[in-house]
Amino acid sequence: MLRIYPATPADLEALREVGCTTYREHFAHIWSPAGLQAFLDRDFSHDALRQSLETSDSPLWLLASDDNAQVVGLAKVNWSAPAPITGEAGAELRKIYFLKSAAGRGYGKRFMQFICDQAVERGERSLWLTVLKSNPDARRFYEAFGFKWIGEIPFKTDLAEIGMDVMGLELQRQDG
Template sequence: MELKFKLCSLNDLEKLRLISEQTFVTAFEKDNDPVDFKNYIDKAFALEKIKEELLNSNSDFYFVYQNSKIIGYFKLNVGDAQSEVIADESIELERIYVLAQYQGKGLGKCFLDYIKNLALNKSKKKLWLGVWEHNTAAIQFYEREGFVKFDTHPYYIGEDEQTDWLMGYDLSNL
């Protein structure tokens, strides 16, 4: 399956905001309080917020294309852009989303393979991410891909404190 990966720029701002909100809503709206969820969406996916993240030199967003259509995206953080200070040689996979109609086709693994290579090219030794403790399908996917839970941290959807599992992948396994 032929995928193309493109580093996002300011020219992609509106498309990035749209796919970010769309994929998050599809994945989590049904599991959250409507008021808390709307408050979170309004802040986390505001155009200015996405622009600020896109302009951060320690963060990179990538679109993933199949047949010239965007089918997903991901965000990587290094240094102080990481949501937790893990180590200088670590890189955080803060977001990874595939549009609903493309899920279940093995694309997540393709995304991760590309991400692992990006991390290695940046001389990183550990790739890590946070995943909601109740997102069992995602947890099982990451475990199949070699990620191991090493901690937890709080994640807020509005006023609702939730728990993310922190899962890491040792890049020396490659």
């Protein structure tokens, strides 16, 4: 069973650890070692995470843990953020990462549904995200969940110009 819960300042170290580990597992190949470390220092440093977790209008950081209470994934959602290309405000799925050892267990679908439910509860009408053009598996996952391609935006690392696909999902409130 996957347990999904909002991260608090008390979870800072677990958030930093799973963030750095998952990002290295999935994206180290697109960066030089120094570029990767600079990215991790910027996005997952203690100071950056503390500030993000403690700000009143902060994004929602979520952690996911398995049956053994091991943190296996994280997500970051920004509320009412303007989507690139369209400018339409919606929930932005900024990050969703799982440890490679947690793959293939249906955790991603459960996490996505939880995020969609949270967005609907907050009154968001859409959920949007960006995915690396060089990551067709992730794009297929999002398409299977109902996301539609909106367009492309630039993205580069210190090694290459890769580009990102912008994808969006219209959210529907479940009445009943």
